Amino acid sequence: MKKKISSFQMFLLMFQMILSSSVLLMPSITTMLSGKDMWMTPIFSMLVGYLTVWVAFKLYKLAPHGSFVKLLESSFGKVIGKGMNILFIIFQVHIIAIATRDYGEFIVTNFYLKTPVYIIIISMLILCAWVVSGGIEVLARTGQVFIPIITICTLFIFIFLIPELDPSTIFPMFEKGAAPVFKGSVVVAGWFCQIFLVIYILPYVKQENTIQKWGYICVTGIGLLMLIANITVFMLMSESASFYNYPVFTAARYIAYAEFFEHVEAIVMMVWVLGEFFKISFYYFTIYLSLSETLELQKPVVIILPIGLLLLLSTFWLAKDFQMIGDFISKSGTLYILTGFFIFPLVIYALTVIKQRLKA
Amino acid sequence: MEANAEKAEPRISKDLEQSRHHIEQSLKDCSDAAYLSCKLGGKVPGMFVYFNGLTDEERLNEIRHSMFSWEFSETEEWLETMEQEVTSFSCTRIETFQEMMSQLTLGNAVLFVDGSDGGYVFSLGDWRKRAIEDPVAESVIRGPREGFTETLDDNMSMIRRRIRTPSLKMKGIEIGEYTKTRIIIGYVEGLAAPELIAEIEHRLAAIEVDGILESGNIEEFIEDQPYSPFPQLISTERPDTVVAGLLEGRAVILTDNTPFVLIAPISIFSLLQSPEDYYQRFLISTFIRWLRYLFFLVALLVPSAYVALLTYHQEMIPSALLLSIAKSRESIPFPALVEAFIMETMFEALREAGVRLPKQVGAAVSIVGALVIGQAATSAGLVSSPMVMVVAITGIASFLLPHYSVGISIRLLRFPIMLLAGVLGLLGLLMGVIGIVIHLSGLRSFGVPYLSPLAPLMAGEWQDVVMRPPAWKPNRRPRFTRSGGSIRRTKGSKL
Known part of the structure; x- marks a missing residue:
């Protein structure tokens, strides 16, 4: 396998992969669960992020040729290993189908009321298929062009909101004890644990010794941006943030300068579209990569389009309407995603280490 | 392979009449071919072959006259004496008719002498050409005002004048089944990566085509992604742009009969820069x-x-x-x-x-x-x-x-x-x-990579993208060059 991307590029991709949907969705859910203390939730969830990066790197070091797919096959036997891989791939398909549907619904309900949602989703999947067929290198470079722009735009939205903020809304802290904060943190951890997917691109990273460093920087950066988003949203809307599906989007409507610079929702849309583009592409790439490795394909390019079709169908199969998705995300979804991206890797790591100890 | 080809080629014969017959056969219906008989030292018959309009006929006549008055001794070494005399006109000896044809089309005259199995090439090429003028498509307010012309040798001289070191290499090849267009790959040894030069040579050698009329023909053959709307080589008619490219470790491709020179490799940012910057x-x-x-x-x-x-x-x-x-x-x-x-x-x-x-x-x-x-x-x-x-x-x-x-x-x-x-x-x-x-x-x-040095990000190189760094600021060579990343200029005399 050729080493193609730098650890900085890896950092950018992971950074955007987690942030894309979280900034828009998270403030609403955390306000619902944690109330006044919602802004603290990312701080505690970062621990899960650090742990996930650590376990991903450890598993990468254990794996033959750094391939997670091969690791499962070598530790649990070919048949069970392949079965686990397929299950894990289906799990990823499910998660990304939810995110894709979410993206489509957001665009349709806020901007293109008369456009069918499948047009929005198909156009996005076509772009993702294109970048995936170019390989990790192209994805990383595209990220290098866009991700700094996305981050700067996001920060600017929050900076422009500063005059509207009321800092007193966050007090008193820990009004209802630590339990609500913990509840909210678990939901936020559901975003952080997705960083586990980095394991699939680690074999492509050139500088192995800086992977862990950039991984931790990545988690810290995501945490900081989430913190900024949460604080801004709560100081702006206080508890009413939970009534909106996309509080940051609503917040952007408050921005008005010099009677000219106003209605910047379209910028939020662009940030969201670009962010989701990277998230979907990344999942698409990991699904493509792990499926072609599991099936041991000679010419893996041929499965790109079928995977796209699978993603498209799953986005409509998984739920009848947006309410069902929202319900799933805020209730069982968190536990579901944590099981797949946090507990599953930890168990695999524990079992592999034990097996190696027994052998030795 | 090559030895076989040599054998198949008809060699110049000692008999002048036989040579003449052969030449006249191959140049049949070429009404611009000219034959001029002469007598060396008043005795030995000889013949000049050249193309009208490509050769300096006045000078040729002068040479012909001076030959008439040569002194030959009647010894057996007359051939050697003659060759010595001829060499004083800085001419080269050729063996085959194929070599003769390529010399003739360059505007040179070839002398055949009875009793010698070789031709003697006199460099007398002199044809009408355009004078060096302002580059039309890329004008600047401050900067050199000369642009390349259609004449390959003039273009090479304009580059050579600017880089006065033997490290400037100009490799020549011919492309085109019929046009035999002369192509020059120029690079600075020690700056350009040898793999780059090899790759360019390899791609050029693979071209099989009837004719090359402009560097655009070559560009299409050798670019990486022919379906892209973006140009993957720069074409320029400014010598200073070409020299700047050479000094950055890039390779240039000169084509005969066009003022447009190709520079490779490039990134999208090179296309957004002007030499005047x-x-x-x-x-x-x-x-x-x-x-x-x-x-x-x-x-x-x-x-x-x-x-x-x-x-x-x-x-x-x-x-x-x-x-x-x-x-x-x-x-x-x-x-x-x-x-x-x-x-x-x-x-x-x-x-x-x-x-x-x-x-x-x-x-x-x-x-x-x-x-x-x-x-x-x-x-x-x-x-x-x-x-x-x-x-x-x-x-x-x-x-x-x-x-x-x-x-x-x-x-x-x-x-x-x-x-x-x-x-x-x-x-x-x-x-x-x-x-x-x-x-x-x-x-x-x-x-x-086309988006370099932005993506992948290359430290030290991108300062030439986000700004035009001051000339006295140390900067690094592009990473694709041989000594990639090394300091290109130091602080110098800047206080």
């Missing part, structure tokens, strides 16, 4: 560079943004402006997308007409152009005045790009993005931009 004060050049980046985006996106905003996102336009746009669009029968398409197509057509037309009719085009894209079109109620403004701005923006080839790619890409913007609004526009960036991320020019 380095001659003006660095603050000013930095400003102009940013202006260029801005207008690069303007040329690509403004018509589509206008279409998207008017069709889908009216709320983003400030109310006062929206009202005035709405007022001017009141009587327009077309939707914004159609209006934009008509006007942009009109503008492209006018520009193309302006380039192709003879100079005498050119004035007519500008008059008609002013009518079509201007007040008359607005008062006729066909297009709105904001649309005229948008077209004018994009027009100016595309003229701001220093290299014509990238300007034309932008003009082409504008249309699909406009269509996307008309179908999906800003989302469509964004999709178009993402698509272009995906394409550019995958593109390479002779193995060098």
